[in-house]
Amino acid sequence: EHFKADPPEWSRFTGKKLTPEQLKIAISRMISVRFWSRHFRTFTRRWREHLYITVGDVRRQRSVICSPQWVQHWMASRKRGREIMAETNIEDEETGETLPLLAAVDASVSNNERRRAEMLTRVNGLEELAALDRMSQDSDYVALFFTWTAPQQYHAWLETGRRNRKWNGASPRETQHYFTRTFKNFSTALTRRDIHIFGMHITESHHDGTPHWHGILFVRREQESTLRDVFEMYANAENCSAHRPGKPPEQSPQSQIMIKPVDRRTGSPTAYITKHICRNLEGCAPGGRDKETGRPWTELARHSAAWASLWGIKQFQFTGGPPVSVWRELRKLSDQKQADSVNPVFGELHRAAGAGDWAEYTRLQGGLPTARKNLTMRTWYQAASEPDECGQYTAIIKGVYLPGTNKAPVVTRTRKWKVKAPRQNAKAGSLRINRKPSLTPWTRINNCTMRRKQPVDHPPDFHLKIPIQLELDFGETKKVSVSEK
Structure with missing residues (x-):
């Protein structure tokens, strides 16, 4: 509870679906040093960043989106990771072929x-898909672009640089949980009304690190008004100053959600969402500066990536479509003849994935919407050959299969690679690659006074002189008058 994280297998335990073997693995994980080290490291980093937000170091007038300390640490960690990967190779256990890990x-x-x-x-x-359905159905789809901000109590600082006195102390991760929880309830309400949507939403950050959502949704034209009402009801549920039911959203500036149809005269739905995709990916940001903060887009993209990495926020999420894991596994297969020999449907899916035709791939998977249990092709998982340190056999993707048929699963990952440590790649008598050369010491004697160890037979002297700390007088000492003396 103190770390605001659930124990391992907590959802299965509360749902009374926890087996004795899973309980054993969960207990082993909770007494693992690596488990607590990872939680302590994550907790301290987020707690430190939360303090920076509280004192005002993360805002428009200082450092936007996240603190400069975390950005420097994140960039140094990424650089160190790429250096290690550049020195590391992966080797095929069967053929012995070696490839650089960084290239992979x-x-x-x-x-x-x-x-x-x-x-x-x-x-x-x-x-x-929305355009094709328009030609073949009586009811066509309409594209809606939305911007969704959190209620005012989730924002730590105002755009003017002043502190928000209504802030409830929520962190960016807690605010993101508010968004995901509300959107889940919104999707469930649409399903009860037999309204099916598909689209994408992107999580961005305000100047003070508070997340907000941009997204695009496709819905049938006759269901647009119902979707607007339901979305506004759930988005403004925690906002005490939200607009009243029946009042047009244009007349309610306090509404947390802004929904507008995509104007195809100015751009397509893909063009609308491309801007938000690019400016949240490092190395893909456009040129120029942001009007809100005045910072370059390249800097904001770097800060956005560091911010999402720190708070564990998934920036890009699709809704209502088939899984992309099958798409990626099909693209690993290069032999079209082998795919056609398995099954005609398998061959068509492989051809669509290889050509990059997501619309045809979605249609072959069952169209929109399609439940996971009704997919034409699914991902095939296989347990690892060896357990981890806690005794759990991790499920690994090995290929794809066609449920409801007698066809055996098709293995897409035919090669088994092993990672060679950097020291195994270095030549004898040489240092690591891309590392600065180190000088050989002249003598074994080390006169450094830092962290000097005491011998075993000589305990430390407790009567050593301790440096006296300076006493700072801020003028709060009571003045003594002459009469009191």
Whole structure:
């Protein structure tokens, strides 16, 4: 409770679905040193950043989005990590082929350029699905762009630089939990009304680190008004000054949600969301400066990435579409003939994924909306061969399979790699790669006075002279008059 985190397997325990084996693993994890070290490290970093927000170091007039101390630490950590990966190789256990680990990481979606391209492909595919449905159905889709801010009690500082006296002390992570919880209730309310949506939302940060959402939703035109009413009701539930039901949102400046249809004369839905995608990815930010803070977009993108890393916030989230994990596994297969030989549907899915056609891939997966249990193809997981230090066998993605058929799962990850430590890559008698050379000491004697250890047979002297601390007088000492003397 003090760390604001649930114990391992807490949801299964409260739901009375915890098995004895899972209980054993949970107890082993709670007494693990690595488990508590990770929690202590995360807690101290977030607590320190929360203090910076409280005292005003994170705001428009100082450092926007996050503190400069954390940005420097995050950049140094990333640089150190890339240096280690540059010195580390991965080796195929069967063929012995060796590849640089850094090259393998940059070839994945961990590369921001590839990540941006994949998200834009998915958004463009959703837009194509809405356009295709318009030609084939009587009721077409409309694209709605929304901006959702948290109630005023979640903001620590105002844009003017003054402290918000209504702030409830919530951290950015707690504010993000408010958004996700409210959006979940909103989605459930739409499902009860038989309203299905699909789209994407992006989490950005205000100048003081408080998150807010930008997103785009596709909904049928005859259901647009209902979606607006439900969304505004849930978004303004905690806002005491929210607009009243039946009152137009344009006449209520206190509303926390702003919804407007996408004007196709000025741009497509993909163009609307591209701006927010690029300015939250480091290395993909556009040129120029932000009008709100006056800072360069490149600096804001770097601060946004550091902010999301610190608070554990997922910046980009899609809603209502098929999973992207199957899409990525299909793109790992390069042999189209092998895919066609498995199954005609498998071949069509592989062809759509290889061509980057998200709309066709979604249609082959069952269209929109499709429940996970009704997907045409799903990801195939397999337990690891060896357990971790707590005795748990982690599930690893091995391929894909077609549920409801007698076809065996298709393995997409055929090669097994092992990581070689950096010291194994260095040549004998040489230092690590890309490291500064170190000088050999002349003698074994070390005259450093820092952290000098006492011998075992000579305990420390408790009568050592302790430096006297200075007593600071701030003028609060009571003055003694002559008569009192």
